[in-house]
Amino acid sequence: MVxxxxxxxxxxxxxxxxxxxxxxxxxxxxERHAFGVSAATIRNDMALLEDEELIAxxxxxxxxxxxxxxxxxxxxxxxxxxxxxxxxxxAIAAFLDGSGDLDDVLARSVRALTRLxxxxxxxxxxxxxxxxxxxxxxxxxxxGRMLVIVVTxxxxxxxxxxxxxxxxxxxxxxxxxxxxxxxxxxxxxREGLQRIAERLAATGPDPAARxxxxxxxxxxxAEELEEFRQDKLVMAGSANLARREADFRGSIYPLxxxxxxxxxxLRLMGEMxxxxxxxxxxxxxxxxAFGLAEASVLASDYDATGSxxxxxxMGPTRMDYPTNLxxxxxxxxxLTRMLEEDESSR
Numbered sequence: 514m515v516x517x518x519x520x521x522x523x524x525x526x527x528x529x530x531x532x533x534x535x536x537x538x539x540x541x542x543x544e545r546h547a548f549g550v551s552a553a554t555i556r557n558d559m560a561l562l563e564d565e566e567l568i569a570x571x572x573x574x575x576x577x578x579x580x581x582x583x584x585x586x587x588x589x590x591x592x593x594x595x596x597x598x599x600x601x602x603x604a605i606a607a608f609l610d611g612s613g614d615l616d617d618v619l620a621r622s623v624r625a626l627t628r629l630x631x632x633x634x635x636x637x638x639x640x641x642x643x644x645x646x647x648x649x650x651x652x653x654x655x656x657g658r659m660l661v662i663v664v665t666x667x668x669x670x671x672x673x674x675x676x677x678x679x680x681x682x683x684x685x686x687x688x689x690x691x692x693x694x695x696x697x698x699x700x701x702x703r704e705g706l707q708r709i710a711e712r713l714a715a716t717g718p719d720p721a722a723r724x725x726x727x728x729x730x731x732x733x734x735a736e737e738l739e740e741f742r743q744d745k746l747v748m749a750g751s752a753n754l755a756r757r758e759a760d761f762r763g764s765i766y767p768l769x770x771x772x773x774x775x776x777x778x779l780r781l782m783g784e785m786x787x788x789x790x791x792x793x794x795x796x797x798x799x800x801x802a803f804g805l806a807e808a809s810v811l812a813s814d815y816d817a818t819g820s821x822x823x824x825x826x827m828g829p830t831r832m833d834y835p836t837n838l839x840x841x842x843x844x845x846x847x848l849t850r851m852l853e854e855d856e857s858s859r
Contacts, residue, residue, distance in 0.1 A: 515565055518548065519558045523567055524591045526559075527579045531833055534760070536576030581797030584809070584830055588794050594839040601629060601840070605847050614670045615817075618851060619747045622824060622844055627750030629840040631757075632828035633772065634749045635810075636848075637782060639817035644669065644741060646697040646705055649734065651686055661733045663741075665702065667817060671740065675733035689727055693734060702741045709735045744783075746775050753828065760829035767804045768827065777803050782812055782823050791845070792838055793823075797830045811837055813845035817852050824848060 515523070525546045529537045539555040542548065548555065559577055562568045567583035570576070579587065597605075608625035609618065619636045626634035644665035652660040657680070661673045681689070696712060697705040709731055751772055754765045771777040781803045785793035796809045809832060812825030824845045826837055 515561055515567070516558070518550075519561055520586070520591060521546075521548070522555060522558045523562055523579070523583060524587060526562075526568055526577060527583065527587045527591070527834075530578050531831055534831070536571055536578050538576035541576065579830075581799070581830060584796050584834070585794075585799070588796065588834050588838075592835045592838070594790075594842070595835045597629075597839055597843050602843065604628065605844060609847055609851055615667070615852075616670075616747075618848065620749075622848055623747050623749035626824065626826060626840060626844045627753065629844075630826050630828075630833075630837045631750075631753055632826035632832065632837060633751055633753055633768075634824075634826050635778060635782070635812075636747050636824040637779070637822040638745050638747070639667070639820035639822040640744060644702050644820075646700060646702065646738075649690065649693040649697055651690055651693075651730065653681060653686060655680070659730060659733070661730065661737060663697075663734065663737050665741070667820070669741070671737050673733050673737045675729065677729050689730055692727070693731070696731075697734070697738075702738050706735060706738050709738070744779050746778060748772055757829055760831045761807050763807060768808055771803070771805060771827075777805070778810075778827070781805070781810060782825065785810070785812055785823075787814060790842070792842060793825075794834070794838070809834075811841050813838075813841045815845040815848040815852075817848075 522542060525542050526537045529535075529541065529545065539552040539559060542555050543550075543552045559568065562583070563570070563577065565582075566580055567586055568577040569580050571578055605625050608621045608628075615638075619638065622636050623634040626636075644667045646663060647666050648662075648664040650662040650664075652662065654660055654674075657676050657678065659675050659677050661675060662670065663673075664670050696708045700708070712731060713728060713735075751769065754768055758765055781795060781800060785795050787793045791814050793812045794809065798806050800806055800808055800810065805827075807829065808827055809830045810825055810827045811834070812823045814821050815824055825841050828837075
């Protein structure tokens, strides 16, 4: 059983190791922290922490470093979130103010978060399976190119460039817009996809040329709606992994692979459990099932007009947890507020 002073020693070890990247010894703790006891007493506390597998010696006769279990105890019981400075809050506002559609808001959010934390920043798109289509637009660009624009009541605007066999006159475009409006506008994305599938099935295997060209447009819209239903991430700051490679015992390749594939991170973030502050952390070996045993992931929920999603950071286990958790929470709150304001203004 670790004493209260022992837990404070653990806090000191975590803080000093994060600050210096050097193993922490009893003499250093006595010099830097006002415990009012001798180095020998601190060594006894450290021995108990080592017995509990909260700290470990990376080398013989060296100081001690936190283990994954030690970081977990620190995050759960000892870490105190550090309020962001006015400069940091202004930086978030500067990044997000004046942003456009949802894609732009999320891209700006990860750029702000990676600058604040020095970690890989991640934001999850909300699921739009229940969103309602409010507008479908077709813009003919020439050369067989057609721009398909789909807007939903969540504020999401998506665009897809597709190639068609023929050029359309204004009457044909008006007819297709009207048909798509009848199929989709005012209907949830899921229902719209079903109606498109029924429309394409009714066309038959050998449609007339003009009908086939219309089917190409309808298919492009269906592909765009399918994207609305899929979970995906926006990320920034991957280069920070290379800058902090010394903090990883092994290769950073599994993290880079997770960034590229996204599926692993989506599963991991989906399984993380939030605390009473709306924050979640998955540390080191807790991520072993996802191939990320040397990484920590911190996240907070944000609300996108009723659809919950997560924003967070990923980096080595040696990170500034109090500051990073505060930054994640602050960006999540800004995101929620901006999306609520956007919804109320429409």
